[in-house]
Amino acid sequence: MAQLNDSGHANQHVSSSDHHDHPDMEEMRTFGFWIYLMTDVIIFGTLFAAYIVLQGNRNGGPGPEELFQMGGIIASTFILLTSSYTSGLAVLAMHKGNRQALMGWLGVTALLGATFIVLEVNEFIHLVHEGATISTSAFLSAFFTLVGTHGLHVSIGLVWMIALIIQLAKHGITPVTKRKVNVISLFWHFLDVVWIFVFTIVYLMGVR
Amino acid sequence: MTQHDMTHPHDAETQGSLKSYTIGFLFSIVLTIIPITAVLYGWAEGMTNTIVLMTAAVLQFVVQLIYFMHLREEKKPRYNLVTLILGLIILLVIVIGSMWIMLFNMVAT
The missing domain is CATH 1.10.287 (Helix Hairpins)
Structure with a gap:
């Protein structure tokens, strides 16, 4: 019965705070992270709104058709999609209690994430060489802020994932590391979703 | 049961x-x-x-x-779903509202 009502009674448990069941606390923390993700939805929402509104204001500078090289962008889209899948496989391995496979899949995910970041940095360097900097036009300011914020999230996720792999190597699969793996895989899927919209709205609609 | x-x-x-x-x-x-x-x-x-x-x-x-x-x-108490819906409502208000005002503003153009 207690098991059954875990998430339902979690609130009362925490507010009475006399006895915290571990599964309940970890579940509450996961939910807290979910709320953070929703605030991130709002941040990206405002950045998307700014981009959509400003994308026509080129100030005589280059537009998306001349700037974007779709080959690299499509490659990085599939890389991020695959990394979302491998972070799911990491969670699966964790539920099976297989620490080696869990750390392996997290490593693969981090590697794919790093490749994504390298491609993105290369793209930004290419843009700056073309004379398209963040201060060239309103379109480019909005572009660099939106895409750069996503890239920053991925970079933070990378550091976090490497730290988590070290923790897993030290402590193994405990309720705490379990929750952390769940949370980072949520974060990673979320970043993939954001990228899908960046890819669609900025790149695909831009070159069209 | x-x-x-x-x-x-x-x-x-x-x-x-x-x-x-x-x-x-x-x-x-x-x-x-x-x-x-x-x-x-x-x-x-x-x-x-x-x-x-x-x-x-x-x-x-x-x-x-x-x-x-x-x-x-x-x-059962689907807090994740409810907060997601709240987040999406705010998102849509921001994005669609900005587009409506800034791109389809008949007074400015």
Whole structure:
């Protein structure tokens, strides 16, 4: 019965705070992270709104058709999609209690994430060489802020994932590391979703 | 009654299976290839193009939510779903509101 009502009674448990069941606390923390993700939805929402509104204001500078090289962008889209899948496989391995496979899949995910970041940095360097900097036009300011914020999230996720792999190597699969793996895989899927919209709205609609 | 419900292991809510992850992955691959080919081969123009691209993106969002984030398997007080809906409402108000005011403003143009 207690098991059954875990998430339902979690609130009362925490507010009475006399006895915290571990599964309940970890579940509450996961939910807290979910709320953070929703605030991130709002941040990206405002950045998307700014981009959509400003994308026509080129100030005589280059537009998306001349700037974007779709080959690299499509490659990085599939890389991020695959990394979302491998972070799911990491969670699966964790539920099976297989620490080696869990750390392996997290490593693969981090590697794919790093490749994504390298491609993105290369793209930004290419843009700056073309004379398209963040201060060239309103379109480019909005572009660099939106895409750069996503890239920053991925970079933070990378550091976090490497730290988590070290923790897993030290402590193994405990309720705490379990929750952390769940949370980072949520974060990673979320970043993939954001990228899908960046890819669609900025790149695909831009070159069209 | 309770016995029946408890046959599931405790953390079944976020478990998923290799099959469901793989299905989700294949769906998202297909939903990425469709808009890419639509753009590269110029299937549709203007508004139709926008609708095709946005539909593919939103479907992919749903696929990720269901197959990767396991939103459907949440237990009864569905706080995750409710906060997600709140977040999406704010998102849509910001984006659609900004577009409405800034792009379709008949007074300024």
